[in-house]
Amino acid sequence: MNTALAWLYAPWPWYVSGPLIGLMVPLMLWIGNRSFGISNNLRHMCAMTQPKSVGVDFFQYNWREQSWSLVFAGGAVLGGFLAGIVFANPNPVDLSVAALTMFSYWNVPIAGGFLPPVLFDLTWMGVIVMFFGGILVGFGTRYASGCTSGHAITGLSTLQLQSLFAVLGIFAGGLFSAHFITPHLFSLFG
């Protein structure tokens, strides 16, 4: 019993969660031809809230047919609540020594949780950075017709060439900003 509980609270190693995530691809196909991927929900949410008078074509379709996808996003929110609050790991993320050294150079505290506190909580810097970063993510994900789950996981495991291009693009973009932008962010705002 104790070990089962400890397992719920502890972070899972990659060889447990990786296959679990990968298993979603055939499982969702089997349940009803659904592609594992989350970013389409951003489009559905735009379609839901777009006033008729605005009328951008891209958001004019029957989003109700895709409501399973919104349930999936709701599941991700609930999963975040369960895993991150109810069964939260009390310890900070178990990073490599190299990463810990890097973060101390960047002036980023290693707190428990998933985002540095300045980004996680309500701070000017956090909200501005997250909002504009979010715009890039939202724009790019739709331009590329998918994000990490839809391309790197579903796309690559069904051997789609387009997804390989997307993943290469994603990784190149991420390498650039993680090396040349993010390290300077924290000193900018103090």
Next chain:
Amino acid sequence: MIKSEAASWYRIMEMFHFQSFHMFGIMMSAIATGLIGVLLLKRFGRLLTLDGEPIVVPDKPPGRINYILGGLIFGLGWGVIGLCPGPIFSLVGMGSIGALAALAGALHGTWLYGLVKNRLPH
């Protein structure tokens, strides 16, 4: 995702600086499992879903430049906020104001794409 810390900004930065195998392990084992699962499903699943319909793996829409450019833009954002769309939703569930701001941004970005879609190379 939360339990594997794939939704952690710290893990994403660590990945982009090649300082740990953790994220690469998750991605590679997820892809391998998906690949094997889909192959098995095709071989033994009689190509039917639970509803009795044939299984179709939807092809991604054709194109090349849109995947590369879109990926680049997405990646630029990801390398800063350390969250891709899945974790954005999860962290909203954890009550993060920052993730809520990222969700608001992502919705604006998505909407912006819909607005200028026809003027972009695809």
